[in-house]
Amino acid sequence: MVFPSVYDMTNESMTTVRKQHFWEYFSGDSVNSRWRTIYNNQGANIIAINDAVDGGAIITTATGSGDNGSINFNNIHQFSHNSSVCISVWRQPTNTSVVSFVGLTSNLNKWDTSSERSIVVAKSANTNYQLRTASGLAVSEGTDGSVAIDTSFHTFKMVLGASNNTVSIDGVADITKTTDLPDIALEPYIGMETLTTASRTTEIMYYEAYNT
Numbered sequence: 001m002v003f004p005s006v007y008d009m010t011n012e013s014m015t016t017v018r019k020q021h022f023w024e025y026f027s028g029d030s031v032n033s034r035w036r037t038i039y040n041n042q043g044a045n046i047i048a049i050n051d052a053v054d055g056g057a058i059i060t061t062a063t064g065s066g067d068n069g070s071i072n073f074n075n076i077h078q079f080s081h082n083s084s085v086c087i088s089v090w091r092q093p094t095n096t097s098v099v100s101f102v103g104l105t106s107n108l109n110k111w112d113t114s115s116e117r118s119i120v121v122a123k124s125a126n127t128n129y130q131l132r133t134a135s136g137l138a139v140s141e142g143t144d145g146s147v148a149i150d151t152s153f154h155t156f157k158m159v160l161g162a163s164n165n166t167v168s169i170d171g172v173a174d175i176t177k178t179t180d181l182p183d184i185a186l187e188p189y190i191g192m193e194t195l196t197t198a199s200r201t202t203e204i205m206y207y208e209a210y211n212t
Helices: 006-010
Strands: 021-024 036-042 046-049 057-060 068-072 084-091 098-105 117-123 128-135 143-148 154-160 165-169 172-177 187-194 201-211
Touching (some): 046 068, 098 201, 128 172, 143 165
Antiparallel strands (some): 068 187, 084 154, 084 201, 098 117, 098 187, 154 165, 165 172
């Protein structure tokens, strides 16, 4: 088969514009510069490539209770609030006094009540993984799933639709949320917080987001 261009080899035709799509394997010597290196809401937190087989990247908090930080796209909102997908592979090496957030947001500060978001949460005070969303000033504490939080890597697929947001864990549908859904464009967000006077870490191997 002959194609009129390289673009046509991987897309329907030159008349079909490919939608926003990116993926990150967190490999090499440093985190790719498309990510804002780290946004520190509190404390001097760091992110680095994890020097281990299939290590990905590792976010480490400072040692003050409440110290937290994130990596993000620095207010470049490329993904739809109601027709996008976010896939991530990550874990918490310890589940004591820690909380991790991975997904899409409109604001770099996840605690700001003006921040719209749809994120998967692993918090030591909870039993299971949770989907937390917010729309404008309507802040939701989230909907619990059925999968217990542990220290293993899991694959999370979050689908943002017009009437609900859903999460599948390791290929199995687990959470559906229909309230307080975001209604403006969002950006990738990976963050964490220590809830004690000791540093905590979150390890992430893969992140992908695309518009549908």
